[in-house]
Amino acid sequence: MKQKKINSKFLILEKKNKLKFVNTILPKPKKNQLLVKILYTSICASQIMEYKGLRGYDKWLPHAFGHEAVGIIVSIGKNIKKFKVKQKIILSWIRKKGSEVSGKIMYGKKNHFNYGPITTFSSYTLVSQNSAFPIPKNIKIKSASLFGCAIPTGMGMVLNEAKPKKKNRCAIIGFGGVGVFVLFALKFLKITNITVIDTNDNKLRIAKYYGIKNLINPKKNKKIYGNFDFIFESTGQSKSIENSIKLLKNSGKIFFASHPAKNQKINLDPHELIKGKKIYGSWGGKSNLRRDIPRFNKILSNMKINIDKFCSYHSFDKIIDLIKNFNNSNNTRSIIKM
Template sequence: MSPEPQPLQMTAAVLTRTEQPLEIVSDIALAPPKRGQVLVKLAYSGVCHSQLMEVRGLRGPDAYLPHLLGHEGSGKVIAVGEGVTKVSPGDLVVLGWIKGNGLDGGSVRYECGCLGQTINAGGVTTFNEYALVSENRVVLLPAGIPLDIAVLFGCAVPTGAGIVTNDLKPDTGSTVAIFGLGGIGMSALIATMLFDCARVIAVDVSDEKLALSRSFGATDIINAKSSDPVAALKALTQGMGVDYAIEASGQVSVIEQAFASIRRGGGVCVFASHPAHGSRISIDPYELICGKQIRGSWGGGSNPDRDIPLFAKLYLEGRLPLEKLLTHRYALSQINEALDDMEHQRVGRPLIEIDGGLGAAA
């Protein structure tokens, strides 16, 4: 089979101004990949809370406008630059923000006649038909994994499930509370099924997400909109508090609740969320002296080249039912609708369909 010709231009969703909708731009020029870069034709992209924060201007001043967005996706390699050995044209791949093996091709700049200015991009973007990405941001798609499911291996699964499997590794008979049931929180919840936990308690403000969490192994659910989650968790643990709390909502107040909910004498609170720029958490230092621990997690401590094949194996064995996370699908032209639905908690992990037929065509 002859290699697919490199396209001359693409369509992408571009952030031109914060606090404004993304612009769908169709005349973005594509250049051949440089050293350490891979040209990928996107099949699907996920939408993470991080992109919502960027679009809404909650990451602070944005020095890179206009720029592309998205950091989890799947697609097919069209061309590779000098020095790239990890993948070849025709390979199906997972794209993610967590650095793995391979060269770092650096940032990318795309020319665009419509906007009349250069469009910036980092080591990986996925709200676009094609992407020039660094070799260290792609992983070969494990055999048997559908391209839509593959999107979740770019961020949600390595971060959420990684917190459980890499950072915490819950002890047998332990109690775990998960605050925030978006893609990362749900992935963490699913991963607790790999351990022999006595109680796994899901905390959210959405009855729909809480109901879904039951099928992912939650033994108890708490709607934080109608009850005090810290008091409820203490009641479920005879006043002691949980052994582990995972915070994935992206809100300072919820990080504080998660820390308050863990037990003294060894309770651990881990968060991977990134609240709005300038936010600060407030905790009682005496609780640290009493043996509580709090720490952040960078991508669930995951190494994509090591962990994606492991998570893929668990999925194929039916132990990580990730298909249940993909409840809402959108076209690239509907990206702003997907962001609005995420903001108003109408969806967990939006899936953007860019070219879903790639797997069948490969």
């Protein structure tokens, strides 16, 4: 059946620190590709890294971006067997095995932009089928985009990787989109000795709302008593990772899922490691999304977590301002309604 013309509005990154809206007609999806109407997407620190050019040379400019969303399938390419038109899905950079489809899209008379296996800052998009996941029946569509990055990374670090015990002393450094879901995973495990560290007092107030009494703003309190069993770090700052290892007990472990800038190194005193401390980098919380989206959704539903308490919702037209002012945000995640 012939596909009707789909006109989509994209936010593209033209070059470092320069964003632009463009409108274009989307081509038909390729083999192993889906054409999806985006319902909601969210802004992650990874997109801020791209915007500021902190990942080094970007050979794909100009390009579309964004990597977590919820949407509905409009049409499908060849070789698609597990999805159907009108099905609602979650889109994520944490992909399954399979073919990854990229390409370029023309706009205007001679202009084009590139796109990868997943981009979400647009009203419609083309994505590889291995970036798409079915939605559990009882999930809230309004906040479902968070299952594409923040939720599996934060909860996965705790439940898939660290697996702390009830009596362990834990710290969360960086209380953004990942950090808040680290907290919920720790609370699910009945861990009560939790410290939240962030330089934003408004984010610390969110942690307080969820029952955390040990709250530290390092800009105001330079002395932090350590001796933690586990530290979960997600600030994106190399210096923070370096300081974190000093706060561990000798048998302690730090898991970090942040994105320090290209060429930034982590400087560690080797004696910290000799004493028995361990440091781990986390890739999406080691999450398998076919298993973990339903699993994490069930946990959050049973805990009666209201995501609206710590997220904010905005129109697509506001996304450029939100990206430019990302570091000044007082909530843990900005969600865009398309």
